[in-house]
């Protein structure tokens with residue numbers, strides 16, 4: 155299978171920093187018939203019944219011959235799994251009735267075609283489950299039959315099934331190869347049933363980014379300090395031919411970044427504001443993606459419980475998602491100005507830790523009375539979004555963060571919560587999320603009703619709400635928004651990914667596909683253009699504010 159030569163196109167980003175990484179190489183190819191197969195290799199076919207039944211033996215004859223799969227078995231299996239008559243689809247199948255297998259060399263698995271209006275038509279979450287439980291051979295082929303617009307979501311679903319980070323001593327160091335391709339059922343008659351070169355480039359980039367993002371989130375803080383995170387950013391920057399801007403440690407304090415400085419100052423490794431910029435002379439808009447990168451969150455002096463602290467290595471998921479998304483966007487070509495802003499800090503406990511009652515001044519110039527050191531994400535992001543507005547002059551500021559436990563209660567473990575000052579962008583987020591399968595759903599945006607939760611007697615605001623039952627996730631977002639400033643007439647979008655950042659104990663790489671799909675109209679790549687907004691979205695928010 156190594157004969158495809160595609161392995162060499164995939165850079166070593168995802169493997170660079172971790173000697174113990176699971177050694178699974180994923181490469182997307184145009185056509186399964188390109189793949190050199192040995193007789194011990196195996197293939198997994200996935201698709202909805204309506205798509206799989208369109209895949210004829212003739213579409214796959216070369217690969218089925220190599221695997222020595224009898225044609226009549228293939229045809230009978232497809233007929234069994236994908237009944238031709240509509241009425242047969244509702245007939246219950248026996249246990250495991252959605253899977254057939256030929257000596258484990260070919261496994262065909264149908265996924266349900268049903269999806270409700272807040273789910274993704276791609277059913278990507280099912281694809282991940284099937285891939286995780288069916289791919290064991292050294293050389294594995296995965297073939298997905300789907301509509302063209304579901305391919306990016308499906309590619310990400312495959313990528314997140316093969317995590318990179320491990321410290322298990324018995325994980326095989328032997329390299330495994332996974333080759334993935336698609337048959338597009340909406341093009342079966344027109345001849346373009348395989349992905350184009352442009353699409354293959356997209357799938358490889360986005361898969362690499364999803365795995366990079368997940369690796370950073372899965373890596374424990376002892377190995378993913380703020381310094382190590384900066385190294386990851388530098389590796390991405392080098393690959394893209396960019397130079398990161400770094401402000402760290404005491405310099406943050408000297409330059410007015412009181413939020414990031416105070417949250418991170420008790421840790422051994424200093425806090426940092428890091429910025430990557432892709433500048434285009436012909437740009438029509440300037441976009442900033444700001445990520446929360448708390449590499450570990452003990453809660454600070456308001457320390458978390460034993461159970462509540464486990465998993466807090468994942469608190470850098472926003473910044474990791476921004477890094478992966480930026481890599482994909484720039485690698486594939488992005489025609490507008492794009493900045494990635496990383497707010498990196500470890501919320502540690504120590505003699506120098508910031509305390510409840512401390513009053514700190516953020517980069518916005520506003521003062522904050524600390525009432526909960528565990529509400530640190532909004533404090534570091536306050537500095538990040540203020541920098542995006544003041545220094546980067548961004549028209550559109552998106553912050554992404556594992557911000558609140560309340561997000562899970564509000565929108566659940568699959569959907570991120572989106573809070574924005576623009577209804578048009580809110581719709582665009584929800585639409586893009588369904589196409590790319592990084593789902594999201596809106597929270598209420600009413601600063602004039604909710605911001606009083608942060609009222610303070612002695613500073614401009616507190617950092618935690620007085621009533622946690624009053625739209626807590628939305629309020630946390632509004633805290634960040636308040637540091638962009640009331641005069642900002644641009645677009646602000648806040649994505650709280652606290653729950654969808656992981657599935658059980660594994661990171662999902664959430665955010666890579668969502669940011670690239672939402673800004674698909676700036677992409678030079680056809681796969682993301684297909685998922686991007688279909689109308690030109692505004693650069694000014696629609697808030698009606700009288701000057702009082």
Ligand SMILES: [Zn+2]
Pocket residue numbers: 451453501527528529530531
């Ligand atoms: Zn916290």
